[in-house]
Structure formats: C-alpha cells, structure tokens
Amino acid sequence: MTPSWKSIVAKPKPKKSRWLLVIALFLLYVWAFMGIPYSGLKDTALQVTRSIAEGLFSPDWDYVYLPDGEDLLRGLLSTLYISILGTVISTLLSIPLAFIASVNMSSTKLISGSGKMLLSFIRTFPEIVMAILFIKAVGPGSFAGVLALGLHSVGMLGKLFTDEVEQIDKGPIEALTAAGANRLQILWYAVLPQVLPGFLSYTLYRFEINVRSATILGVIGAGGIGTPLIFALSTRDWDRVGIILLGIIVMITIIDILSGAIRKRLI
Amino acid sequence: MADPKLSLSAARPTPPSRMKHYFTLILLLVLIWLSARGTDSSLQELVQGFPNMLELLREMFPPKWSYLDNILPAMLETIRMALIGTTFGAVLAIPMALLCASNLTRLKWVHYPFRFLLNLIRTIPDLLLAAIFVAIFGLGPVPGILALSVFSLGLIAKLTYEALEAIDQGPLEALTSTGGNWIQIIVYSVIPQIQAHFMSFTLYTFEINIRAAAILGLVGAGGIGHYYEVTLGLLEYEKTSMIILFTLALVICIDVISMKLREKLL
Numbered sequence: 408m409t410p411s412w413k414s415i416v417a418k419p420k421p422k423k424s425r426w427l428l429v430i431a432l433f434l435l436y437v438w439a440f441m442g443i444p445y446s447g448l449k450d451t452a453l454q455v456t457r458s459i460a461e462g463l464f465s466p467d468w469d470y471v472y473l474p475d476g477e478d479l480l481r482g483l484l485s486t487l488y489i490s491i492l493g494t495v496i497s498t499l500l501s502i503p504l505a506f507i508a509s510v511n512m513s514s515t516k517l518i519s520g521s522g523k524m525l526l527s528f529i530r531t532f533p534e535i536v537m538a539i540l541f542i543k544a545v546g547p548g549s550f551a552g553v554l555a556l557g558l559h560s561v562g563m564l565g566k567l568f569t570d571e572v573e574q575i576d577k578g579p580i581e582a583l584t585a586a587g588a589n590r591l592q593i594l595w596y597a598v599l600p601q602v603l604p605g606f607l608s609y610t611l612y613r614f615e616i617n618v619r620s621a622t623i624l625g626v627i628g629a630g631g632i633g634t635p636l637i638f639a640l641s642t643r644d645w646d647r648v649g650i651i652l653l654g655i656i657v658m659i660t661i662i663d664i665l666s667g668a669i670r671k672r673l674i
Numbered sequence: 675m676a677d678p679k680l681s682l683s684a685a686r687p688t689p690p691s692r693m694k695h696y697f698t699l700i701l702l703l704v705l706i707w708l709s710a711r712g713t714d715s716s717l718q719e720l721v722q723g724f725p726n727m728l729e730l731l732r733e734m735f736p737p738k739w740s741y742l743d744n745i746l747p748a749m750l751e752t753i754r755m756a757l758i759g760t761t762f763g764a765v766l767a768i769p770m771a772l773l774c775a776s777n778l779t780r781l782k783w784v785h786y787p788f789r790f791l792l793n794l795i796r797t798i799p800d801l802l803l804a805a806i807f808v809a810i811f812g813l814g815p816v817p818g819i820l821a822l823s824v825f826s827l828g829l830i831a832k833l834t835y836e837a838l839e840a841i842d843q844g845p846l847e848a849l850t851s852t853g854g855n856w857i858q859i860i861v862y863s864v865i866p867q868i869q870a871h872f873m874s875f876t877l878y879t880f881e882i883n884i885r886a887a888a889i890l891g892l893v894g895a896g897g898i899g900h901y902y903e904v905t906l907g908l909l910e911y912e913k914t915s916m917i918i919l920f921t922l923a924l925v926i927c928i929d930v931i932s933m934k935l936r937e938k939l940l
Contacts, residue, residue: 436761439754443815455810488712495706531925535801535889536918539906544727545720549713554720623801626893630713636802637893640809648806652798659797 455643462649470650479654482632487658489549489624489631490617493556498610500561505568512572512598523569530562534620538629549630556617556624564613571605572598608673611666618662622655734915741916745901749920751815752897755890756883759819763826764876770827771834777846778838778864792835796828800886804895815896822887826879833875834868841867870939877932877939884928888921 471479506512508522538555545551579597588596625633632651639647709715773779773788800821807817845863854862891899898917905913 435757439757442751442754443758443819445816452810452812459806459810485712488709491705492709492713492715495709528922531885531922531929532918533885533889533921535892536902539902540727540730543730544723546723550715550719553709553713553715619797619799623799626801626805633802637805640805643809652802652806655802656794656797660793663793663797 458643458645459648462645462647463652464649465646466650466653467644467646468650470647471654477635479632479635479650482635482651483654483658485549486618486621486631486633489552489556490614490621492553493560493621494610494614494617496553496557497560497564497613498606500557501564501568502606504561504565505572508565508569509572511575511577523566526562526565526569528562529559530566532559532562534559535623535627538624538627542627542629547628547630552621552624552629552631555629556620559620560613560617563616564609567609567613568602568606571602571609575601604673608670611670611673615659615663615666618659622659730911733911734918736912737916737919738910738912739916741913742920745898745917745920748891748898748901749924752887752891752899753884753924755815755818755822755897756880756887759822759887760826760876760880760883762819762823763828763879764830764872766823766827767830767834768872770831771838772860772864774831774835775838777841777843778860789835792828792831795824796832798824800825801890801893804890805893808894813894813896818887818890818895818897821890821895822883825886826883829879829882830872830875833878834872837871837875838864838868874936874939877936881925881929881932884925888925 504522504526508519508526510516510519513519513522534555537559538551541551541554541558545554575598579601580593583593583597621631621633622636623633625631625635626637628634632655636648636651636655639645639651770788770792774785774792776785779785779788803824804818804821807820811817811820841864845867846859849859849863887897887899889899889902891897892902894900898921901917902914905911905917
C-alpha cells in the first residue's frame with residue numbers, strides 16, 4: 408500500500424496567533440452587530456421598493472426637458488459645470504503644491520514634509536463638510552459646490568502629482584543644468600514634458616470622481632442634480648426619482664468611457 | 675545644380691503641428707467659461723464671502739471638548755456601519771468577482787452582463803444610495819449599512835476581478851490537467867493567489883467606508899453625520915468643529931492601522 412501524500416508532506420501548522428486574531432475579529436463582529444437596532448422591515452418597505460422599481464422602468468420622460476425652469480438636462484449640465492470648474496481649480500492649486508511637496512524639487516525635507524502633511528490633512532476633510540462651510544461663506548448654490556470640490560480634490564490630486572514628480576528621470580535635469588539653463592528653463596524643458604501626461608491623466612481621473620461627488624452636493628444645497636433628486640425623494644415622486652437616477656447613470660457612464668479613452672491615449 | 679537652401683530645409687524634420695494643442699486649449703477655455711457662467715461663479719463673491727468664512731472658522735474655535743460624550747455613541751455607530759457594510763460588500767464581491775473574471779468564467783455571455791451590472795452599481799454615489807435606502811427602510815443605520823454594502827460590493831468586486839485576471843495561469847492548468855473540478859481549482863489555485871490582494875482591497879474599502887459612513891447621517895442613514903445638521907442648524911459651531919476633529923482623528927487612526935496591515939499583507 409502506498410502511503411498517502413498527507414504522510415509524506417506534512418501540512419503546515421497554523422500559527423497560534425492566528426486563533427487570537429480569529430477570536431478578536433469574532434468579538435469585533437459581535438460588538439458591531441449588537442449595536443445595530445434591528446427593528447424588522449417597515450411595512451411600506453416592499454411597496455416603496457416596488458414603486459422605485461416601477462419608477463425606474465416608467466420614468467417621467469416629460470421631466471427630461473421642460474421649456475421653463477428646472478429640468479433633468481439643466482440639472483445634469485449644472486452638475487457637469489460644477490465638476491469641470493472644481494477640477495480646474497483643484498488642478499491649478501495642486502501643481503504648485505505638488506512641486507513644494509515632492510522631495511526632489513523642494514530645497515529641504517522640512518518644506519516637502521509639511522507640504523505632504525497639508526495634502527493629507529485636506530484629503531481627510533470630507534468634501535460635504537467643506538461644502539457646508541463654503542455655503543456659509545458664499546450662500547447656497549453651485550458656487551459653494553465648485554469651491555468645495557476645488558479645495559477637496561487638491562488632497563488627492565496633489566498627492567498623485569507629487570508621486571509623479573518624484574518619479575521623474577533626473578537625466579534631462581542634469582543635462583540642462585550642465586548646459587547652463589536656469590531654474591525656469593529646467594522646469595519647462597526637463598520636468599514638465601515628463602510629468603504632463605501623468606498630470607493630465609490624473610486630472611481626468613479626478614474629474615470622473617468629481618462628477619460623482621457633484622451629484623451628491625445637492626443633498627446639502629450646493630447645487631447640481633442632487634437638489635431635485637432629494638426633493639423628488641421627499642415628495643415620494645418615484646417616476647421623477649427614476650428619471651433622475653437614469654440620467655445620472657447615463658451621464659456618469661458616458662463620462663467614464665470618454666475619460667477612459669482619453670486617458671488610454673495619454674499614457 | 676540643387677539649391678543648397680532647399681536641401682537643408684528638406685533634411686531638417688518639420689516640427690509637429692501645434693494646431694491640436696491650440697485647439698484643445700481653446701476648447702478647454704470655452705468649457706471653463708461656460709462652467710463659470712453656469713455655476714454663477716464670481717471671484718468677487720468669494721472675496722466678499724471670505725470674511726464670513728473666517729468668522730465661521732473663528733466661531734469654531736475653540737472646539738467644545740465636552741461635546742465628545744454626546745457624539746461618542748454616534749461615532750461608534752459610524753464604525754459599526756462601516757465594518758458591517760464592508761463585510762457584507764466583501765462577501766458579496768467574491769462570487770461577483772469570480773463571475774466577472776474572463777479567465778475563470780470563460781463564457782462571454784456570462785461575464786459581460788455581470789461586468790455591466792458591476793459598472794452600473796459603481797455609477798451611483800454612496801450618499802445617493804443611502805438617500806434611496808432611507809426612503810425604503812426609514813431612518814437609522816440599516817439603510818446606511820445597505821448603501822455601504824452595495825458601494826463596497828462595487829469597489830471590491832472591480833478591484834478583485836482585475837486582480838483575478840492577472841493571476842498566474844500555471845496552477846490552474848496544473849489542477850485542470852490532474853482532473854480538478856471547478857471548486858477544487860478555485861480553492862487550491864485561485865484563492866492562495868488572490869487572498870492577500872482581496873484582504874488588502876477590503877481594508878482599503880474599509881478606509882473609504884469610514885469616511886463615507888461619517889457623512890451618511892446627512893441624509894438620515896445613521897452615524898455621526900446627523901450631528902452636523904443638528905449643530906449647524908443651531909449655529910453651535912464649536913460643537914461642529916468638535917465633530918470634525920473627532921472624525922479626522924478616527925479617519926487618521928484607521929488609515930494608519932489599515933495601511934500597516936496592508937503593507938504586511940502584500
């Protein structure tokens with residue numbers, strides 16, 4: 408009788424710390440589930456779900472274009488405007504910050520370090536909260552949304568730009584320095600050509616995210632399609648909720664495809 | 675006799691046309707101008723509003739530390755929501771990712787529809803999902819958890835199926851040639867290759883979900899977000915700043931822990 412492979416190759420023994428981890432995780436989940444008030448489904452839940460599904464399949468097509476006032480197309484367009492302007496503002500702010508925060512461009516570690524810290528601080532600040540603050544400053548409306556997106560995106564864009572700047576090839580810089588170029592010339596002829604495709608690609612990527620964010624800014628009154636959506640939800644106008652959701656899905660899908668195609672050509 | 679000027683210009687390559695760049699620039703400027711008009715943006719308004727904002731920031735300082743006791747339960751609820759939402763999402767993402775990966779599900783008419791469904795899920799932002807679930811299930815953390823679950827499903831499944839398509843085909847072929855069935859192939863050749871990535875994606879999603887859960891309360895989906903409305907509505911800005919600081923501290927803590935774990939995993 409041939410020995411089974413189990414007697415030839417010993418099974419690796421799991422570490423003892425593994426059990427500790429399992430128990431800790433188990434306790435964590437017990438704690439998490441204990442805290443959730445499970446009150447059962449509301450009686451109306453099924454009915455509302457059906458209404459939303461019906462609304463999605465029989466959308467309020469009249470809402471797409473109304474000759475006067477708030478309609479879907481104008482809402483989507485304003486969402487798009489908010490995200491475009493927000494992305495442009497954040498790009499303009501991110502580029503100088505990225506050069507300050509990158510180790511190879513700043514003169515001292517202190518400056519690049521504090522630049523990086525500023526970026527991660529901005530990144531952890533939720534954009535909705537930023538929008539609330541800007542609403543207090545410039546009043547409710549699209550402009551507050553633009554400013555919130557513009558400032559919040561700096562956190563992520565600045566970080567991505569910094570990584571891009573830190574990865575560049577030193578060769579062209581040294582060549583230009585040896586040929587006697589000044590700082591501006593080095594930046595223009597050696598650094599910029601290397602980082603530009605990356606910068607553009609990341610900007611487009613952030614634009615995709617910003618379009619999604621801009622659709623929710625309306626929830627707190629910072630413009631865009633979110634405002635009519637929340638209004639339709641609270642008045643239980645499911646047909647309108649359906650058409651707005653469809654509009655958002657179609658717009659985001661188109662933008663993702665376009666932006667993805669451009670990004671593929673860039674890099 | 676050839677013209678020396680002509681031969682010289684023929685030898686030198688012509689610089690690439692810049693028309694495309696100018697055209698892109700003009701298009702971009704037009705877009706910016708349209709956007710600025712469409713959103714009623716004006717620098718003047720910002721400059722005028724700036725003192726208001728400084729005033730607001732001044733009123734936020736110093737934060738009211740004693741408010742911590744009031745918001746601690748809501749903060750714990752936020753963590754719970756993120757934890758449960760991420761877990762549900764991760765569990766649901768496993769079959770979804772397997773069905774979307776073209777090297778494991780070879781039938782085109784299976785993985786294309788599932789990918790389409792995944793893209794559809796990913797287009798809807800989490801706060802909108804939460805708003806819809808609140809309409810269905812009423813106020814509280816349950817709609818928040820569901821919204822986070824759907825959102826996590828989209829994110830984890832996408833990252834995982836892309837990682838699945840990049841795995842080494844060798845073990846798969848070895849198991850196929852020794853007669854392993856589909857489940858055996860998944861268990862012995864796919865899971866060992868993917869589990870570290872999967873855990874890393876799940877932790878990453880957890881980081882995002884903590885941030886998301888902190889604002890879901892704005893639409894009534896539980897967690898700390900509800901207190902933004904309460905304190906801002908009552909103009910108690912020193913409490914608002916306490917909420918913001920607490921959220922920041924939590925987010926940074928979770929990010930650091932999660933990042934350390936992810937570094938260990940990969």
